[in-house]
Amino acid sequence: MTPEELQSLNASKIVDARGTACPGPLLEAKKAIGTINSGDTMEVLSADEGTKVDIPKWCTKQGHEYLGTLNESGYYRIFLKKK
Amino acid sequence: MEPKKLCLALYTGSVDKLTAAGIILSGAAANDMQVDIYVLLQAARAFRKDIGDDANKLNMAENPDLKKEFLESLKNLNVKTWVEFFREAKAITNVKIHVCGLAGKVWGGEKLDDFIDLADDICGIGAYIQSAEEADINLFI
Numbered sequence: 001m002t003p004e005e006l007q008s009l010n011a012s013k014i015v016d017a018r019g020t021a022c023p024g025p026l027l028e029a030k031k032a033i034g035t036i037n038s039g040d041t042m043e044v045l046s047a048d049e050g051t052k053v054d055i056p057k058w059c060t061k062q063g064h065e066y067l068g069t070l071n072e073s074g075y076y077r078i079f080l081k082k083k
Numbered sequence: 084m085e086p087k088k089l090c091l092a093l094y095t096g097s098v099d100k101l102t103a104a105g106i107i108l109s110g111a112a113a114n115d116m117q118v119d120i121y122v123l124l125q126a127a128r129a130f131r132k133d134i135g136d137d138a139n140k141l142n143m144a145e146n147p148d149l150k151k152e153f154l155e156s157l158k159n160l161n162v163k164t165w166v167e168f169f170r171e172a173k174a175i176t177n178v179k180i181h182v183c184g185l186a187g188k189v190w191g192g193e194k195l196d197d198f199i200d201l202a203d204d205i206c207g208i209g210a211y212i213q214s215a216e217e218a219d220i221n222l223f224i
Binding site for chain 2: 019020021022023024026027029030031058061062
């Protein structure tokens, strides 16, 4: 998705993992994905540099659709759609 | 589809390497892997009920003179202890922790109850070999 589309996306679930370092954000995403329905979107907030690599790879492996990442001041907003 | 299997031979009783094992375990849990952990020699001491994640009772495998700094940094970064990593992974995916019978005896542990509640059973090395043969990923830490 384009940055503009991501900006206007209202995710079904927002996971704020900015208080944790790797592997915290990945585990928070893993736990949260079980609480949403197939086809729902999720946004993961992380201040950890590694997360913007980890989450897309995790999506590929798990079959979820990685939608894109927005680079905010001091953190990332990472979007995905549950398979 | 069958879950991928990770077999971890956990030898270390050092807080830095146990933490690394916990981080890897978290990655396996996030990917729904089936995990078998074999607690060998030094690691069995860390699994004793009176040790666990009491960092004062664990050494550092590398840069031992920087242990205090290392632990403070982990705390500041809100990183879990090794026991917390293991416990969380067990809550997320299928993790079985097997304590080597000999290793337990070396450190005065004869029964499962002598170890922290993460341990599932006490086993022999034959079980490890079988698990390692079947695993997709094998690690020795």
